[in-house]
Amino acid sequence: MTGAQLEKILKKHDNQSSNILAILQDIQASENYLPRKTLEEVSQRLLVPLTQIYHLATFYRTFSLTPRGRHVVTVCTGTACHVKGAASILNNLERELKVQPGETTTNKEYTLETVNCLGSCALAPLVVIDGTYHGRMLGTTVLSMLKGEKKGASKKS
Numbered sequence: 784m785t786g787a788q789l790e791k792i793l794k795k796h797d798n799q800s801s802n803i804l805a806i807l808q809d810i811q812a813s814e815n816y817l818p819r820k821t822l823e824e825v826s827q828r829l830l831v832p833l834t835q836i837y838h839l840a841t842f843y844r845t846f847s848l849t850p851r852g853r854h855v856v857t858v859c860t861g862t863a864c865h866v867k868g869a870a871s872i873l874n875n876l877e878r879e880l881k882v883q884p885g886e887t888t889t890n891k892e893y894t895l896e897t898v899n900c901l902g903s904c905a906l907a908p909l910v911v912i913d914g915t916y917h918g919r920m921l922g923t924t925v926l927s928m929l930k931g932e933k934k935g936a937s938k939k940s
């Protein structure tokens with residue numbers, strides 16, 4: 784994140800330490816993660832201890848301290864989803880995206896994640912793409928959805 788971008792975010796929140804959560808949300812939205820260098824600068828500028836910032840950054844699941852892709856694909860590997868073929872879906876995604884769970888593609892488009900159970904077992908196997916639940920998925924369907932997204936993304940740029 785450039786200094787000018789951070790300046791704009793801090794100004795938007797009146798350079799107030801009481802707005803630290805909103806500031807972190809804006810940094811996350813801009814970078815798809817919270818870069819250490821930026822957090823150090825926020826700490827110095829707002830006189831908020833870096834440990835306090837890291838406490839917030841690790842407490843809320845919405846924040847990530849490692850680079851994430853523009854799209855987050857989460858495959859549920861809980862028991863119900865496993866029985867209905869989650870492993871096959873995950874294998875297809877690993878092969879197509881060339882990443883393992885927890886990793887981000889080199890072009891920063893996709894982050895692949897797994898979760899144990901999302902509490903919607905009736906929809907198994909379940910895949911979540913950018914926060915939207917997609918139930919009763921097939922590996923090929925997920926890949927088609929992502930390829931559609933890839934085409935859409937390239938049209939926009």
Ligand code: FES
Nearest residue numbers: 859861864901903
């Ligand atoms: S096991 Fe996947 S939603 Fe419960």
